[in-house]
C-alpha cells in the first residue's frame with residue numbers, strides 16, 4: 001500500500017501528446033473533452049508539443065494543468081531549438097516531463113542530463129514528472145529493480161535537499177506505444193520498489209509523491225491498472241489523443 005500512515009498521494013492522469021496536435025487541433029480537443037476536472041477527482045495534466053502550449057493554456061478547462069514534454073537544464077543561452085524552464089513557465093506551463101523513454105532512447109538523454117533537468121525544473125517552479133522504466137532486454141535479464149532504482153537515484157542526485165514535489169511515471173519501454181501493457185502484478189512490483197526507495201529517501205513525505213503507470217493505457221485496461229497497489233495515476237500517450245478516450249481514462253482513475 002502507499003503509505004504506512006494511511007496518507008495517499010494525489011491521483012494524477014497525464015496526457016503525453018508527443019509530436020501530435022497543432023494549435024487548432026489542441027483547441028478542438030479541449031472543446032470535445034468532457035471529463036469532470038472538479039476538485040476531489042483526479043488531477044489532469046496535458047503535455048502538448050511546445051508550439052501548441054499557448055493554445056492549450058488558452059483552451060484548457062479549469063482544473064487541467066499544462067506541461068512541456070522536455071526542458072533544457074540551462075536557464076538561457078545558445079541552445080538552438082531548446083526550451084528552458086523559465087521560458088516554459090513564462091508560457092504558462094506548470095509541469096515538465098523529464099526523462100521520457102523516447103528522449104532517453106531516441107535522443108540519447110543520459111541519467112546525468114535527466115538529473116540536471118530535474119534540478120532546473122524545481123529551481124523554476126515547474127513540477128517534474130520523472131519517467132523511469134526498463135527495456136525488454138533488461139526485464140528478461142531480471143534487472144527491472146536495478147534499472148528503475150538507478151534511474152530514480154541518479155535523477156535526484158542534483159537536487160539541493162530532500163524534495164517530494166515531483167511525480168514519477170513507471171513506463172516499461174517495451175509497453176510504450178506497442179499495445180503491450182504490463183500486468184498489474186508487474187506494475188505493483190515496480191511501483192513497490194520505487195515507493196520503498198522514496199521512503200528510504202524521504203520518510204513520511206514519500207506518501208506525497210504520486211507514482212503513475214504508463215505504457216499502452218486504454219479505457220479498457222485503466223481500471224485494472226488503477227486497482228494495483230501503489231498506482232496513483234496513469235500517463236497516457238496514444239489514447240490521450242482522442243478526447244473521449246482520455247475522458248474515459250480520467251473517469252476510470254476516479255475508481256481508486
Ligand code: PEP
Nearest residue numbers: 176177214215216237238
Ligand atoms: C507515453 O508516451 O508515455 C506512453 C505511455 O505512450 P502510449 O500510451 O502510447 O504507450
